[in-house]
Amino acid sequence: MSLLADWWEWLPSLLRGLLLSLEIAAVSIVTGVVVGMGLALAVSAQNRLLRAVAVVVVEVGRGTPALVVLQLVYFGLPSAGLTLASFAAACLALGLTTAAYTSEILRAGLQAVPQGEVEASQALGMGRRDTLRYVVAPQGVRIAVPALMGFSILIFQGTSLAFTISVTELLSRAYSIGSATFDYLSVIALAGLLYLAVTLPAGWFVRRAERRMARHL
Amino acid sequence: MTEVLAAIALGVPSTVVVTALAFAMGAVLGVPLALARRSGPAPLRWLAQALIDVLRGIPPVVWLFFIYFGLGNDVVRIEPLVAGTVGLGLIASAYLAEVYRGGLLAVHAGQQEAAEALGLSPGTTLARVVGPQAVRVALPGAATYLIGLLKDSSIVSTIGVTEMVFRANAVSRSTGDGLMPFLVAAALYIVLSAPLAWASRSLDARLRRRVAR
Numbered sequence: 001m002s003l004l005a006d007w008w009e010w011l012p013s014l015l016r017g018l019l020l021s022l023e024i025a026a027v028s029i030v031t032g033v034v035v036g037m038g039l040a041l042a043v044s045a046q047n048r049l050l051r052a053v054a055v056v057v058v059e060v061g062r063g064t065p066a067l068v069v070l071q072l073v074y075f076g077l078p079s080a081g082l083t084l085a086s087f088a089a090a091c092l093a094l095g096l097t098t099a100a101y102t103s104e105i106l107r108a109g110l111q112a113v114p115q116g117e118v119e120a121s122q123a124l125g126m127g128r129r130d131t132l133r134y135v136v137a138p139q140g141v142r143i144a145v146p147a148l149m150g151f152s153i154l155i156f157q158g159t160s161l162a163f164t165i166s167v168t169e170l171l172s173r174a175y176s177i178g179s180a181t182f183d184y185l186s187v188i189a190l191a192g193l194l195y196l197a198v199t200l201p202a203g204w205f206v207r208r209a210e211r212r213m214a215r216h217l
Numbered sequence: 218m219t220e221v222l223a224a225i226a227l228g229v230p231s232t233v234v235v236t237a238l239a240f241a242m243g244a245v246l247g248v249p250l251a252l253a254r255r256s257g258p259a260p261l262r263w264l265a266q267a268l269i270d271v272l273r274g275i276p277p278v279v280w281l282f283f284i285y286f287g288l289g290n291d292v293v294r295i296e297p298l299v300a301g302t303v304g305l306g307l308i309a310s311a312y313l314a315e316v317y318r319g320g321l322l323a324v325h326a327g328q329q330e331a332a333e334a335l336g337l338s339p340g341t342t343l344a345r346v347v348g349p350q351a352v353r354v355a356l357p358g359a360a361t362y363l364i365g366l367l368k369d370s371s372i373v374s375t376i377g378v379t380e381m382v383f384r385a386n387a388v389s390r391s392t393g394d395g396l397m398p399f400l401v402a403a404a405l406y407i408v409l410s411a412p413l414a415w416a417s418r419s420l421d422a423r424l425r426r427r428v429a430r
């Protein structure tokens with residue numbers, strides 16, 4: 001019973017950590033997907049320079065571990081004259097990683113829109129911009145939604161890396177309780193269960209979204 | 218610059234060893250997990266699914282902390298390198314089990330039926346007919362996971378394995394330069410993953426020709 005008593009005592013602190021993890025994930029995902037959409041469009045742009053820059057950003061962003069991006073932003077940017085609070089640094093770093101990965105997901109979604117849709121828009125006299133805005137983007141983004149949701153779960157898990165830059169999110173709270181009580185096993189297990197409490201339902205939700213999407217294609 | 222590069226490059230062997238051993242462990246353990254998930258009796262199927270979901274649903278760093286600080290302090294003494302490899306290997310087994318399952322599902326049902334009609338035992342069917350084809354389909358997914366694992370191996374630095382990121386951190390602290398060590402580490406990850414990506418593309422192209430769908 002002492003296990004449950006311990007857990008009950010630690011739970012409020014860990015829940016505050018979980019809330020912070022969710023906040024970091026939400027900010028990173030929202031900003032990351034917006035930037036990712038820009039990158040996806042830039043990668044398929046007609047301007048060659050723009051395209052080259054976007055490809056390099058995406059490839060470097062996907063090739064670098066999220067942990068390294070995190071430490072670059074937190075420890076590196078001050079050397080370049082920009083110091084960020086740890087929360088902002090975590091959001092920026094995970095947002096950059098999200099942008100690089102989601103740009104590829106979004107690009108695949110946009111490419112999955114049948115070519116006939118584009119031809120029909122042209123036949124109706126729509127310009128490139130209108131075709132993208134009213135025909136391709138709404139459908140392409142919808143196709144990408146399940147994959148984006150799946151990636152969001154990974155980014156939520158990635159917020160646990162933010163403890164390395166002393167953000168007091170879920171893992172870092174569990175670790176400090178562990179180092180105070182020497183009861184690492186039990187408190188980290190509780191933290192794991194809290195992560196599961198978010199990722200398992202989210203996973204079911206993604207699977208449902210995938211099935212619904214499969215019906216429409 | 219060259220000193221920074223030399224100091225961080227010392228971590229390359231650890232990064233490669235952790236990645237390779239964790240992947241090998243995941244590739245082996247993923248097989249029974251995928252088979253139990255696909256064709257075991259119902260309780261075994263549920264157990265395999267639950268194991269896969271729990272392994273994938275908890276962040277890798279949390280697993281490493283659980284193994285290294287949790288089990289390591291309370292149960293048995295564990296070296297950081299062992300804890301990191303075993304943790305990433307267990308997680309890899311869950312991800313690779315799903316990759317294998319996708320491969321098994323992609324093999325045409327007629328192959329299974331034909332093997333049954335010829336009187337092959339389930340074991341032989343798997344080993345000689347379905348398995349080899351499933352592996353070919355699963356290969357690109359497994360290769361993608363390997364490249365991701367190379368980057369994920371960076372988190373073993375948090376439990377004190379002296380791989381690239383750990384060394385980048387050490388250099389950064391001793392020189393006070395927060396930028397260059399991590400840029401070097403990032404470049405090294407990209408350099409290390411390039412040959413993996415190339416090998417997986419050429420291997421995939423060769424194997425793909427021999428699958429009946």
